Amino acid sequence: MKLILLGAPGAGKGTVAKRLTAIDGSVQISTGDILRGAVKEGTELGKKAEAFMKAGDLVPDDLIMGIMEERLQQDDCQSGFLLDGFPRTIPQAEELKSLLTRINQTLDGAINLDVPRDVILDRLTTRRTCVDCGAIYNVKSMPPKVEGVCDKCGGKVVQRDDETEAAISNRLDVYNEKTSPLVNFYEKEGMLLSVTATSSDVVVDSIKGKLGI
Ligand code: ADP
Numbered sequence: 001m002k003l004i005l006l007g008a009p010g011a012g013k014g015t016v017a018k019r020l021t022a023i024d025g026s027v028q029i030s031t032g033d034i035l036r037g038a039v040k041e042g043t044e045l046g047k048k049a050e051a052f053m054k055a056g057d058l059v060p061d062d063l064i065m066g067i068m069e070e071r072l073q074q075d076d077c078q079s080g081f082l083l084d085g086f087p088r089t090i091p092q093a094e095e096l097k098s099l100l101t102r103i104n105q106t107l108d109g110a111i112n113l114d115v116p117r118d119v120i121l122d123r124l125t126t127r128r129t130c131v132d133c134g135a136i137y138n139v140k141s142m143p144p145k146v147e148g149v150c151d152k153c154g155g156k157v158v159q160r161d162d163e164t165e166a167a168i169s170n171r172l173d174v175y176n177e178k179t180s181p182l183v184n185f186y187e188k189e190g191m192l193l194s195v196t197a198t199s200s201d202v203v204v205d206s207i208k209g210k211l212g213i
């Protein structure tokens with residue numbers, strides 16, 4: 001399947017993406033993970049993106065399109081992909097459309113994870129992430145077995161730089177202003193599949209049902 005996963009920060013895109021791609025073996029492409037990797041490695045891209053990310057602002061569209069143009073043409077994308085955190089603006093969505101036409105790919109749909117704002121706020125402030133493998137934990141509902149240590153890889157589990165209260169509040173504003181219009185965009189394209197839920201089990205089952213997988 002070739003899918004886009006939409007949803008506010010903290011809607012559970014990463015978790016749902018991992019479970020969906022495990023079903024059909026398609027690749028998860030998370031622009032957030034790619035950017036965090038670049039920052040950690042100190043690459044040119046990372047240096048350009050770092051300040052935007054730390055403040056909870058979007059990284060400029062041209063940098064993101066550069067990443068995606070290259071990524072979507074790699075071999076592992078040819079049979080299926082799930083875009084997690086991209087597109088994030090109407091210009092990115094328009095450019096994705098022409099990029100896909102150019103490289104002869106078609107999308108099967110855009111899934112929107114619709115989660116109430118209070119649930120999102122609570123999740124973001126309690127979320128912790130493994131700096132090495134990106135695994136996601138929650139200090140309240142799903143802590144790692146040993147505090148601060150990743151169950152999967154032994155890496156350090158921390159609160160992300162952009163998960164301070166000020167950055168979270170900015171990310172939600174940015175989402176409302178720049179990203180939420182994509183729900184309408186994909187609805188007009190006839191591709192939207194909206195799922196209202198708060199638990200990832202319910203979300204994954206509901207998506208599986210709707211996609212018939
Ligand atoms: P979340 O969905 O939880 O906000 P992500 O991991 O998807 O987090 O993204 C983290 C940060 O990376 C964003 O706040 C933004 O700065 C940057 N980013 C990720 N994807 C994009 C994108 N498609 N366009 C612009 N900036 C992006």
Ligand code: ZN
Pocket residue numbers: 130131132133134135150151152153154155
């Ligand atoms: Zn880990």
